[in-house]
Amino acid sequence: MSKVEETILEINLANLTHNYTYLRSKLSPEVKFMAVVKASGYGSDAVVIAKHLEKLGVEYLAVVYASEGVTLRQAGVQTPILVLHPQPVNFSLLIEYRLEPSIYSFRILSEFVAIAERKQQKEYPVHIKFNTGLNRLGFLKNDVDHILEKIKKTNSLRIVSLFSHLAASEDHQEKEFTLGQIRLFKKIGEEMIGILGYRPIMHQSNTSGILNYPEAHFDMVRAGIGLYGYGNEAKYDNELKPVASLKSIISQIHRLEPGETLGYNRAFTASGCIKTATIPVGHADGIGRLYGNKKGFVVIQGKKAFIIGNVCMDMLMVDITDIACNEGDEVVVFDENISATDVAESAGTISYELLTAISPRVKRIVVDKN
Numbered sequence: 001m002s003k004v005e006e007t008i009l010e011i012n013l014a015n016l017t018h019n020y021t022y023l024r025s026k027l028s029p030e031v032k033f034m035a036v037v038k039a040s041g042y043g044s045d046a047v048v049i050a051k052h053l054e055k056l057g058v059e060y061l062a063v064v065y066a067s068e069g070v071t072l073r074q075a076g077v078q079t080p081i082l083v084l085h086p087q088p089v090n091f092s093l094l095i096e097y098r099l100e101p102s103i104y105s106f107r108i109l110s111e112f113v114a115i116a117e118r119k120q121q122k123e124y125p126v127h128i129k130f131n132t133g134l135n136r137l138g139f140l141k142n143d144v145d146h147i148l149e150k151i152k153k154t155n156s157l158r159i160v161s162l163f164s165h166l167a168a169s170e171d172h173q174e175k176e177f178t179l180g181q182i183r184l185f186k187k188i189g190e191e192m193i194g195i196l197g198y199r200p201i202m203h204q205s206n207t208s209g210i211l212n213y214p215e216a217h218f219d220m221v222r223a224g225i226g227l228y229g230y231g232n233e234a235k236y237d238n239e240l241k242p243v244a245s246l247k248s249i250i251s252q253i254h255r256l257e258p259g260e261t262l263g264y265n266r267a268f269t270a271s272g273c274i275k276t277a278t279i280p281v282g283h284a285d286g287i288g289r290l291y292g293n294k295k296g297f298v299v300i301q302g303k304k305a306f307i308i309g310n311v312c313m314d315m316l317m318v319d320i321t322d323i324a325c326n327e328g329d330e331v332v333v334f335d336e337n338i339s340a341t342d343v344a345e346s347a348g349t350i351s352y353e354l355l356t357a358i359s360p361r362v363k364r365i366v367v368d369k370n
Ligand SMILES: *Cc1c(COP(=O)(O)O)cnc(C)c1O
Pocket: 036, 038, 084, 165, 205, 206, 207, 208, 222, 223, 224, 225, 226
């Protein structure tokens, strides 16, 4: 690896290839793969990730907002894109960029039909979302007749897929609940297909669904976090390779006398003679204040250096009293060895939140090697 000279997020495409291949190896060959590249590809770079996965043969992409899909199309991504959470104000843009909406309520269904008809669309691809227990977005099983009644009145739409989302696929204690979600989704599918007369793609599994519930693979899976190298449990983390590494450098080293304080609001007081390092990464870069005051750490010369005082907007300070290091030395926030899960959990959050928080001002560097 080249020398780190400022705060960077390294994106390793060889690791992305590895994770994609690993997740695919868990599926029957006929099962399609939808790669979730929302939130800038989990905080990395959605265009880079999507283009790489497109080359690897991914069948579908998913984002959350219409604007995320537009960015991919403008960058030349051709793969079908599901927009998981659109609003009516986005529908013209969706159609203009051939982005496929999740239809999750009767409000969304009637508004989308109205716009599709106004724009003289025929069989525009849409995806019907069912709520099987997460109680976040989606129709209920009881809505099936009413949905089909509305859809049969128009030729502007074609149902490409039926989908649902698991609430606790990573939690083995919730196995009964998850199996109940899978059974309910299966029933909904049978009922819809019975009335429709054709078979849309069915999908319900996120990463942990892929890994823990083969019975939930259906015709397609939707993988997010696993592609980026995290599997929600140690057994799978060992098989996957983190795609993003957040690295920085020591800007300056200070020596504090007992009783001296550090940072805003003097949140830290030195109890003895200590050495601190100032690192150019702060809450505006995605390392939130929750990591401050010894909740979080970085790694310098292979050793943990705890964050002391409050995290500032543009920098943070760590205790390096017991670490032999110099100004200009490399600092790792997370990488292939320093797991984002461990760092996140030390502050009471999850890898998803840490990864997706890394802000656009952090320079992205793409590498494609092991
Ligand atoms: C984010 C998301 C996923 C991906 O979940 P992972 O746990 O990251 O694999 C899949 N489906 C939906 C609906 C999502 O919102």
